[in-house]
Amino acid sequence: MDQAYFLDLLVGGLAIGCVYSLVALGFAMIIRATGIIHFAQGEVLMVGSMSGLSTLWLLPRLPAVAVMLIAMLASGIVSVAMEFFVYRTLRVRRIPIMNVITATVGMSILFINAARIIWGSEPLRYPDLFGTLAYTFAGVRISPQLVWIMVMGLVLMGILQLFLKYTRTGLAMQAVAQDPDAAQMMGANLTRMMVYTFGVAGIMAGAAGVMVGSLFFSFFQMGFIIGLKGFIAATLGGLGSLAGAMLGGILFGLIETFAAVFVSSAYKDGIGMVLLIFILLASPSGLVGLWKRRR
């Protein structure tokens, strides 16, 4: 097989994998802190993507990083607003978790249709954010988009790890996720940590939104399938484990890209699913479970 082609696929798979990882991280953080499968996560991503695009319409010369920051801000705000207005009320009323999850699907329907009214139902093209000049690695030309997406994705995930490990807020968020009662007794503010969790999850999704938008296009329904894949990636990693979510996302992106080329492009989504089911059967708590058992 052609080496250049392989490298091309590898970079493409890693780039889309980074997008899935960012979404999966949001799922994992929320599920760990609250137990909620946040099905509206894809719609948070869509709002970020659309906001980034709208900003570009207003200010066409804005650099990519600024667009991304704006999208992250928009998604973060939307995510926090969801927590503040809906999920908090549900939590305070001690609504069963299944009903909360149903409510997140309701939010998802709400946002999809709001977006259709605001941005229309046509797929919207992103302008070239990252220039058109191809990079050359070892004689292989690679699209700048893919490289930038990969770099930005990895940087964001790195920042998240540092934030969670080395700041008081980050540590408090982790503590609340592990044991809410104990964390509260140690002085962590549960309500505030929930807001932060949803905020960070939203920010990650917003960044992923711009990435997906620049790779394909923005579309009012875009969040649904990407959100689903992000969720599956999070499950693949082992729900609630951040490292697992990152790994799961990248792995899912690679599997999907290579399966599309080597097995069947019509069934590319299906192959990921079959592998997922087999991985879960081998290790009922995801990749992280497999790794833990090894030790």
Add this chain to the structure above:
Amino acid sequence: MSADPALSPRRSLQSRVATLVFVAALLVFPAVYHNPFALHMMSLVAINAMVALGLQLLFGFSGQLSIGQAAFYGIGAYTSGLLTTKLGVPFPAALLASGVVASVASLLMVPVTRLSGVYLAVSTIGFSILVHLVLMNEEWLTGGTFGLIGIPRVSLFGYTLRNPAYSYFLCVGCALAVYAALVRLERSRFGRAINAIRQNEDAARSSGLAVTYLKSQCFVIAAFIAGLAGSLYAHQVRYLAPDDFTFWKSIEFLFMVVIGGVGSLFGAVLGAAFVVLLPEWLREIGDYRMLVFGALIVTAMLFGTRGLAGVLAATGRALGALMRRAAASG
């Protein structure tokens, strides 16, 4: 919980009367309101209610969250559609075959039943997506994205059911049969066993219940019912497209169960009516239709943890108390 009507050994007189009135209302509905579109919608409610009832058994009774019921529904619909159009199999045989094929397909899920909670749900999502891909891509069999057209109307014993009222009776009859069967099942030894599994799987296992076997049985029963419903659907709309059986459809079935009230059979029926009819009623507001639908679902989750069935029971109790008070005072 003594307040749980499902667990009380004998049903009260009121609930018997209520059931009788409900069934009677369903039977006279076509005579009172003979509108073909309304009858069609009611048939769809009955069909969807069947799947929701099956999911209620799976999720509400045995506690296994499946977000993939649309797969079995789709398998049933395509089985019936293909058997009648391509092989000329009579409807009753095709109906039965749909249920059987769907339940055989569900045997694939048997290994998955040992997963729990979200992991199980994700596997069923995966299965649902796979089945949708097969329906879409295997054009030689399913007609691909063009869909399967020209499915005949139901004909029973040589009579073709042209009158929408007859197909309404067929769908409602099947739904009532499923309902009655599940009511029996809920109170049987099997029903108590899966209830025990939902409440505490380890305790159930240590009490000698064959947990995996019972859980798989629930999957097969739910899939069989979904297959039957799919067959009815195929002959009701007479055109099948893969996009009728996406992951969204599975989510809709889940909505029906949760909105109706997890663990309540009648709730599943109410939920099906809500999810099928509400978007139709909201059609007048056009673009804002699904926006309002989403908002209503979120709102519904804010009130009443036991769904529409819970709301209904609370209203019934309040009315009963009111009547008793009125009787006592005057």
